[in-house]
Amino acid sequence: MAGSTSDELVIETSGLRKEFTGRRGTRVAVADLDLAVPRGGVHGFLGPNGSGKTTTIRMLLGLARPTAGTMSLFGTPVPQRLADVIGRVGAVVESPKFSPTFSARQNLLLLAGSVGAGRDAVDEALARVGLGERADDRYKSYSLGMKQRLAIAATLLKSPDLLILDEPTNGLDPAGIREIRELIRDLGDAGVTVLLSSHILAEVQQVCTSATIIGNGRMLTSGRVEDLLGRTSYRLRVGDPAAARSTLEAAGMTVSQGAAALDVVTDETGDAITRLLAGAGLYLSELTPVRADLETIFLELTDGDRMGVTPALEEVR
Numbered sequence: 001m002a003g004s005t006s007d008e009l010v011i012e013t014s015g016l017r018k019e020f021t022g023r024r025g026t027r028v029a030v031a032d033l034d035l036a037v038p039r040g041g042v043h044g045f046l047g048p049n050g051s052g053k054t055t056t057i058r059m060l061l062g063l064a065r066p067t068a069g070t071m072s073l074f075g076t077p078v079p080q081r082l083a084d085v086i087g088r089v090g091a092v093v094e095s096p097k098f099s100p101t102f103s104a105r106q107n108l109l110l111l112a113g114s115v116g117a118g119r120d121a122v123d124e125a126l127a128r129v130g131l132g133e134r135a136d137d138r139y140k141s142y143s144l145g146m147k148q149r150l151a152i153a154a155t156l157l158k159s160p161d162l163l164i165l166d167e168p169t170n171g172l173d174p175a176g177i178r179e180i181r182e183l184i185r186d187l188g189d190a191g192v193t194v195l196l197s198s199h200i201l202a203e204v205q206q207v208c209t210s211a212t213i214i215g216n217g218r219m220l221t222s223g224r225v226e227d228l229l230g231r232t233s234y235r236l237r238v239g240d241p242a243a244a245r246s247t248l249e250a251a252g253m254t255v256s257q258g259a260a261a262l263d264v265v266t267d268e269t270g271d272a273i274t275r276l277l278a279g280a281g282l283y284l285s286e287l288t289p290v291r292a293d294l295e296t297i298f299l300e301l302t303d304g305d306r307m308g309v310t311p312a313l314e315e316v317r
């Protein structure tokens with residue numbers, strides 16, 4: 001972490017673009033993407049299938065060449081000087097190749113040799129991902145979740161400052177997802193900056209401190225998850241909804257009539273709503289805070305676009 005400052009951007013891209021040209025024309029996978037990932041914590045890189053997450057990550061790691069734009073890792077331009085910083089970056093992008101008949105420990109010992117890590121680092125990485133007890137079982141006997149944890153353990157051998165995980169919970173059951181989520185949270189808490197790509201917005205919301213949401217290769221929004229989620233709204237039931245509505249609106253709140261209740265959007269707390277209405281002789285029978293989730297934000301940003309496969313095709317000629 002030498003040379004880092006707290007306001008350093010660990011990942012920065014500017015005008016990043018990737019086009020793939022095939023027989024059917026040119027497909028723009030990533031379009032003018034300005035990504036800014038601050039140091040520390042877990043940053044969600046979110047978007048539906050085919051929105052350009054993997055392509056962006058592959059470019060950052062020097063596995064694909066950008067059509068246009070610039071990128072840097074820890075302030076160092078890549079791919080030009082990738083060799084200077086790659087030692088600080090751990091990544092799980094494609095399924096790593098482990099030997100099926102070797103145990104987790106044997107697999108990691110083989111890898112440790114290539115990154116100059118010792119036996120202690122292997123034991124520590126296994127313990128950190130919760131595989132200490134099963135370290136001597138053969139890889140092929142592992143569940144998908146255990147295989148995914150081993151892949152993360154392999155990246156920890158070089159004590160990375162930045163960990164890039166591309167859809168690490170893909171194909172896992174809810175218990176497996178929870179294990180990986182907890183592991184990622186622990187790593188973030190321990191000071192590793194994590195870029196976590198996913199198309200499951202609700203899932204990532206629980207572990208990320210900040211996030212970038214993309215759709216069709218374009219940035220839709222970026223910021224602290226708290227800020228992205230924005231204001232809380234409240235659902236309330238009251239005997240005289242019309243009177244309650246005008247009282248709340250007179251106080252500057254945005255009120256709409258839902259099916260059976262009033263929906264109120266405000267920066268004020270629930271206490272303030274209760275006090276205001278009671279002051280007007282209106283008594284609440286119910287007051288429920290309703291937090292927007294990232295999925296709702298995404299749908300708003302894409303104007304109701306589906307979270308499923310969206311067309312990433314943009315014919316430029």
Ligand SMILES: Nc1ncnc2c1ncn2[C@@H]1O[C@H](COP(=O)(O)OP(=O)(O)OP(=O)(O)O)[C@@H](O)[C@H]1O
Pocket residue numbers: 020027028029047048049050051052053054055056199312313
């Ligand atoms: N090598 C390639 N050749 C042609 N098109 C490609 C290539 N790699 C990716 N694409 C296209 O670029 C677009 C973005 O794909 P990408 O894999 O980056 O999306 P993603 O957000 O990672 O999706 P997923 O969540 O499904 O992994 C898609 O339309 C994809 O078909």
